[in-house]
Amino acid sequence: MTLAETITIATVNNGDMIRMQGLTAEFNALHPDIEVNWVTLEENVLRQRVTTDVATQGGQYDVMTIGTYEVPIWAAQGWLVALDDLPADYDIDDLLPSIRDGLTVDGKLYAAPFYGESSMVMYRTDLFEAAGLEMPAAPSWDFINEAARKLTDKDGEIYGICLRGKAGWGENIAFLTATANSYGARWFDEEWKPQFDSDAWKQTLTMYIDLMQEAGPPGSASNGFNENLALFQTGKCAMWIDATVAASFVTNPKDSQVADKVGFALAPDNGLGKRGNWLWAWSLGIPAGTDSEEAAKKFVAWATSKAYLELVADKEGWANVPPGTRASLYANPEYQKVPFAQMTLDSISSADPKNPTVDPVPYVGVQFVAIPEFQGIATAIGQQFSAALAGQITAEQALQNAQVLAEREMRRAGYPK
Structure with missing residues (x-):
């Protein structure tokens, strides 16, 4: 019998992440050889803990919930694993351009967006x-x-x-x-x-x-x-x-x-x-110090996939899927019926990180x-x-x-x- 590999995921105590934890069994059904350990923290505490851990290569976490601010800075420091080998069905081109751009350095994606927001x-x-x-x-x-x-x-x-x-x-x-x-x-x-x-x-x-x-x-x-x-x-x-x-x-x-x-x-x-x-994405990144890179990548690919959105829709309804990451979601006739779908997309699309203010x-x-x-x-x-x-x-x-x-x-x- 093969011993399960354990990955530790640090995340924020927001509703969509709490729901993701509740669906851990669905991930385990696909990957019985990977055990998931959750560390759920209030936003300010999460930022402090993951910043300290990634900067010192402490190795406490294998997957970190990080934002559009951290990703380009940490990637440039060599602190994050590039996600340039995700499976073909992940469909990286389906990610909304403004969200994907904020997580990309030198043409490589360094974190996968779990949800995007304005x-x-x-x-x-x-x-x-x-x-x-x-x-x-x-x-x-x-x-x-x-x-x-x-x-x-x-x-x-x-x-x-x-x-x-x-x-x-x-x-x-x-x-x-x-x-x-x-x-x-x-x-x-x-x-x-x-x-x-x-x-x-x-x-x-x-x-x-x-x-x-x-x-x-x-x-x-x-x-x-x-x-x-x-x-x-x-x-x-x-x-x-x-x-x-x-x-x-x-x-x-x-x-x-x-x-x-x-x-x-x-x-x-x-x-x-x-x-x-504003413009933001809470994303899943993998710190360079992890000993479980492949297992971590499997989790990140699962939690930010089209299939995950369909899983949430099936269990909780389309209104509750993590928003703001994929063009295919906003092209879906079922999702278009959600009362806030278009307003969310319009808000995300109108934010301009390169020209944020008047001057x-x-x-x-x-x-x-x-x-x-x-x-x-x-x-x-x-x-x-x-x-x-x-x-x-x-x-x-x-x-x-x-x-x-x-x-x-x-x-x-x-x-x-």
Whole structure:
């Protein structure tokens, strides 16, 4: 009897990944010689753990859930295994170009997308109707601000809007950077000089804090994706601007009390030609330090395949398949019936990582800056912005601190290069 080979997979505690773990038996049926050990972590903790492990070649994990930010940086460092020998039926050409491009270095794929996302507005159609409001398909920030205040009923525990406030480069900074783009703000000018002392950043952060303090739930500074999802599903939010992937969770009657009362719109703009929507893929990558490369590749190919999408559709319905990765999914007549399918595709297609904001920038990335230093700088700045939302410091003070911090770290890292 052959002993099973064990692979350890580090993943984030988001709904689609929890579902993937629940389907482990399906993978085992195909690969009885591979045992799967799961390590499931909150987003900020996952990022910290996998970054440490891959940088030191610690070998704790054989498959890591990583994002569009990490993949090109880590691949360039030689930290990831190239996925250039996936089986022919994997159909790499079926991956959506914008998602695939973000995971490709020198023509080779270094992580396989599990789901792709942009961001959009999710809103309560019943509350809008009762208030005599109509959500435009492509709303402005002025409309969102006005509607949020009108829809807030603090006595009834219904808040006009729920937005990320939890500190983290993938939490509040993701939302605020994408929002700042629509206000014409940028992280750095073309000479890599930080821009947090600009009027555009001041307008962005002031608008966000005023909106959340007047129309958001209490304790917003602690709320990330999962906390806001729970608030929306239990009927506490009239609007939520966040990842398009949340659409399947807010419309699933098993989990959501408002499943039949949700509408979708594009992320807001401010009349400057850019919307506040991001581009991201949670992907499965294999660290160069693994001793189980072949087994890890089999798992990655299975979990990100067309067959996996069909498996989820068969068990949970088409609305619950991981979205945003394959053209064939959006060409599927069954999937086209899903109410948020086209809005998700439109949002993903409109994000432009090479020209993320109004003015030119020296970096790639919509809600992040694709340089190794970003993770540390953005985590610290996220803490400043979260403190301002909590009322511990002013928006002006938070931006001043962000500017000083970013200037110091960029100088230390040797920019401009």
